[in-house]
Amino acid sequence: MTPFTMRVIEIIRSIPEGAVMTYGQIAELAGSRRGARQVVRILHSSSRKYGLPWHRVVNSKGEIALQDEEGRRMQAMYLRDEGVPVDDRGRVDLPARQYIPGPD
């Protein structure tokens, strides 16, 4: 596993309940400013295996990005369960909910 992948996994692990991060933001924090698509790939291959809170990752517009209808419903349900409002178009209030890690 590449260092980048490891960092991505750690970052996703660090997203608090009730908050979200975007693909691009995660990629950038992990050291690849244009690696958003790699974050997608990693979620596909590792979210189940490592028990990641994959539902806390949305796109830069604050939308659920999953294509599969079933998956979209699951993600919206998980988010609402932890107190994040999701509208009928699958969007969350990004400015209000985006997790920005401190400089630690």
Add this chain to the structure above:
DNA sequence: AAATTGACGGGTG
């Protein structure tokens, strides 16, 4: 080895 493929993102109109 070349083309295709995304749970993306920013810019433009």
Add this chain to the structure above:
DNA sequence: CCACCCGCCAATT
């Protein structure tokens, strides 16, 4: 807001 277009980049074809 919406629709496009184009850059991105590693895994799969």
